[in-house]
Amino acid sequence: METINKWKMNRTGLFNFWYYDEQIYSFANGKMLLRGSNGSGKSVTMQSLITVLLDGRKSPDRLDPFGSTARRMEDYLLGEKEIMNNEERTGYLFLEYKRANTEQYLTTGIGLQAKRNGKTDFWGFIITDNRRIGIDFLLYQKASYNEETGKQQKIPLTRIQLEKQVGDGGQVVRGQGEYMKLVNQYLFGFENISAYEDLMKLLIQLRSPKLSKEFKPTTIYGILSGALPPLTDGELRPLSDTIESMEQIERQIKQFTKDRDALKKVVEKYDRYNQLQLLEKTEGFLGAKKQEEDARQAFENQRKTLAQLEKKSIELKEEHQARVLEQKVLEEEQKSLMKHDGYIAAEEKANLLQEKDETEKKLEGKGRQVDGLTLKERQLEDQVQETKEKHVFLQMEIKEQEENLEELAEAVDFTEGHGMAKNSLQEQPTERKVMELWQQEARNHQSWLTSLLKKIQKVESYKQKAEHAKKEWDEALKDRDEQAKVVSQSEESFFLEREGYLEEVYRWISAREGVFPLKEEEISVIAKGVQQFYEGTSREDVRNQIEEAYRKHIILLKNEENDWLQQRKQNTSQWDDTKEELQQWKEKKDPEPPRHPDVEMARQALQEAGIPHVPLYGAVEFMEEVSPGKRERIESVLMDMNFLDGLIVPGGELDEKRLSGPLYDRVFRPAPLIMAHTLADYLKPTPPVEKGITESDIMAVLASIPVEDVLSPTFSNEEGIALSVEQGSYTLSLLHGTAP
Numbered sequence: 001m002e003t004i005n006k007w008k009m010n011r012t013g014l015f016n017f018w019y020y021d022e023q024i025y026s027f028a029n030g031k032m033l034l035r036g037s038n039g040s041g042k043s044v045t046m047q048s049l050i051t052v053l054l055d056g057r058k059s060p061d062r063l064d065p066f067g068s069t070a071r072r073m074e075d076y077l078l079g080e081k082e083i084m085n086n087e088e089r090t091g092y093l094f095l096e097y098k099r100a101n102t103e104q105y106l107t108t109g110i111g112l113q114a115k116r117n118g119k120t121d122f123w124g125f126i127i128t129d130n131r132r133i134g135i136d137f138l139l140y141q142k143a144s145y146n147e148e149t150g151k152q153q154k155i156p157l158t159r160i161q162l163e164k165q166v167g168d169g170g171q172v173v174r175g176q177g178e179y180m181k182l183v184n185q186y187l188f189g190f191e192n193i194s195a196y197e198d199l200m201k202l203l204i205q206l207r208s209p210k211l212s213k214e215f216k217p218t219t220i221y222g223i224l225s226g227a228l229p230p231l232t233d234g235e236l237r238p239l240s241d242t243i244e245s246m247e248q249i250e251r252q253i254k255q256f257t258k259d260r261d262a263l264k265k266v267v268e269k270y271d272r273y274n275q276l277q278l279l280e281k282t283e284g285f286l287g288a289k290k291q292e293e294d295a296r297q298a299f300e301n302q303r304k305t306l307a308q309l310e311k312k313s314i315e316l317k318e319e320h321q322a323r324v325l326e327q328k329v330l331e332e333e334q335k336s337l338m339k340h341d342g343y344i345a346a347e348e349k350a351n352l353l354q355e356k357d358e359t360e361k362k363l364e365g366k367g368r369q370v371d372g373l374t375l376k377e378r379q380l381e382d383q384v385q386e387t388k389e390k391h392v393f394l395q396m397e398i399k400e401q402e403e404n405l406e407e408l409a410e411a412v413d414f415t416e417g418h419g420m421a422k423n424s425l426q427e428q429p430t431e432r433k434v435m436e437l438w439q440q441e442a443r444n445h446q447s448w449l450t451s452l453l454k455k456i457q458k459v460e461s462y463k464q465k466a467e468h469a470k471k472e473w474d475e476a477l478k479d480r481d482e483q484a485k486v487v488s489q490s491e492e493s494f495f496l497e498r499e500g501y502l503e504e505v506y507r508w509i510s511a512r513e514g515v516f517p518l519k520e521e522e523i524s525v526i527a528k529g530v531q532q533f534y535e536g537t538s539r540e541d542v543r544n545q546i547e548e549a550y551r552k553h554i555i556l557l558k559n560e561e562n563d564w565l566q567q568r569k570q571n572t573s574q575w576d577d578t579k580e581e582l583q584q585w586k587e588k589k590d591p592e593p594p595r596h597p598d599v600e601m602a603r604q605a606l607q608e609a610g611i612p613h614v615p616l617y618g619a620v621e622f623m624e625e626v627s628p629g630k631r632e633r634i635e636s637v638l639m640d641m642n643f644l645d646g647l648i649v650p651g652g653e654l655d656e657k658r659l660s661g662p663l664y665d666r667v668f669r670p671a672p673l674i675m676a677h678t679l680a681d682y683l684k685p686t687p688p689v690e691k692g693i694t695e696s697d698i699m700a701v702l703a704s705i706p707v708e709d710v711l712s713p714t715f716s717n718e719e720g721i722a723l724s725v726e727q728g729s730y731t732l733s734l735l736h737g738t739a740p
Helices: 042-049 073-078 159-169 176-188 193-211 217-226 233-271 273-340 342-411 415-427 432-511 520-531 539-587 597-608 628-640 695-702
Strands: 007-017 020-026 088-099 105-115 120-127 140-145 152-156 170-173 620-622 683-685 721-724 729-732 735-738
Touching: 007 042, 007 105, 007 152, 042 073, 042 088, 073 088, 073 105, 073 120, 088 152, 105 159, 105 176, 120 159, 120 176, 159 170, 159 520, 170 176, 176 193, 233 432, 273 342, 432 520, 520 539, 628 721, 628 729, 683 695
Parallel strands: none
Antiparallel strands: 007 020, 007 088, 088 105, 105 120, 120 170, 140 152, 620 683, 721 729, 729 735
16 A cells, blocks of 8 residues: 655754754654753744744744734844844744655745834745755845955845746745645645644644643643534534524615615605795796896886976976067067068068067977976876885795795705805896806706616616525525635645655655666656646657656666766876876975076075075865965955065074175065964965975964955055955065056
């Protein structure tokens, strides 16, 4: 019987988190024991990994086994300000799983970016293509070496950089819920996320008693009893439907009561709607008021005309009196003429009589005109009085109608339009447009009330349809739930089949590892192909990838075979040469740089005088921790300074009395520096045998050459000499230079 190839925790790691720079712990068969004294960080490490890496929740109650909120994730990430002085920091936690029987790996983890006194950003990730953190997948970018610690700096990946690095070989999510779903999907396989949340709660509860002194069987019994699975939907469906039906009936009763009250108000207001017809009387009042104004204007016009006529009548009377006087004068003249000239007098008399008749006719017409105007004045006065009485009656009726209209406007929710119209009429009582606007507003409101009633009737109709649709909706929901369940089961079945197929692929790879070993990148490509089944990749594509890897392996084996045969031939032909070369190297001395003939003679004179001496290059070696780049820069600087071939003599003093002539050479006169950064931090003494030069002589010279981090052209010190390993530059008295 084939055993189940379960996932087991294999490794866990913390990077740039708490006091950890980079730390990876390994599990033994899915188990790990953390040992240490109190305060060594066992609890912090465990609580930062479990259950944080299972559901992504980083709340303070998850970080303390006793449920307090004193511990926060950002505090662990940034550390104490007085100690670590971090204002911003990005860190990672991860948990690697491995199949029990195959070399299949899966990694889940979270990234955190915290700012002091700010929010903490979260992202989760899963790596499914068999890449492993710290082996072929890094959570950081490598930078330059730190001069203080001598270690290479590591810059944590940002979320965007992590997404690019994960690529198709996994997923990166930004939400805690999404991360929890990924872990459940790939590792635990609960049908719904709530069941997985129950598992997390159970783990939290089981974790707490382990740190308590009062751990009893009843405690674990209570925890496990509380973790029993809840009733299924099928078991709760009848009760749920009944409660839902009762709630629906209660909601309908409340809605019907509300509708009844609303309709009652509408009916009361609609009964008073006909009173709006009284507005037409207001129009009559405004017309009468207009007639009164017209009558007043006509009366004023007639009064002015009458005054003019009276004035003219007076003028005519004065003219009549003048005519009478003139007539009397003419009569006197007539009498006089009749005495003197009868014919002439008779003719003048006839003319005067004719004029008299015409004047009398005019006076008679003017009198009749004055009588007519007086009569018309009396008629106008009567009309004015009648209009005044009608105006008073209309004012009273208008006031009464205004009160009725205000009550009606309030009843039909027309207070705003009524108030505006009322104010406009008070300001412009004779403006007909105001009344027309008022009437239009009233008609609009009437139309609104009519449409509102129709809508209410529609609402009732829609409610009946809604009840019918609700029933159909409930049936559709049931069908949808069933279909969704089928889809979910199909997706879960497909996921399990795919994971099972992937597991079989790993079994096949493990079984043929000795004959057909695959590279990690090839395994990663195959895993990605399986995980993208029916999303652009088929089984045939995966098979082709394996066959391609097999062909590459065969070609590689053939190439290796040919290379091995060729190498064997070369090794056979070069064996003797290599032994001879090896012997030469064993006997060969350090290569000497080119020197001036006088320097060569000086070195020969020192030898003949028996004065111990050795050049610097033949007395030192680099320390093991010095990187190749620094070695190259130090060697270039010393060569450029002409120090490599300088002589070291015992005690730093040369007894020139023992020489027959001047010494054309360079000799170190050491002046060791105390508590300073010197060349002795990079080179170690290797005194040659039987040369008379001790280790202390060499160390004195090395300790006399100071090393600075940065040198500028203006740098100066008491020694007049310094070199920079980082820059490859140096200062020698007045000379400043940089070695190639």
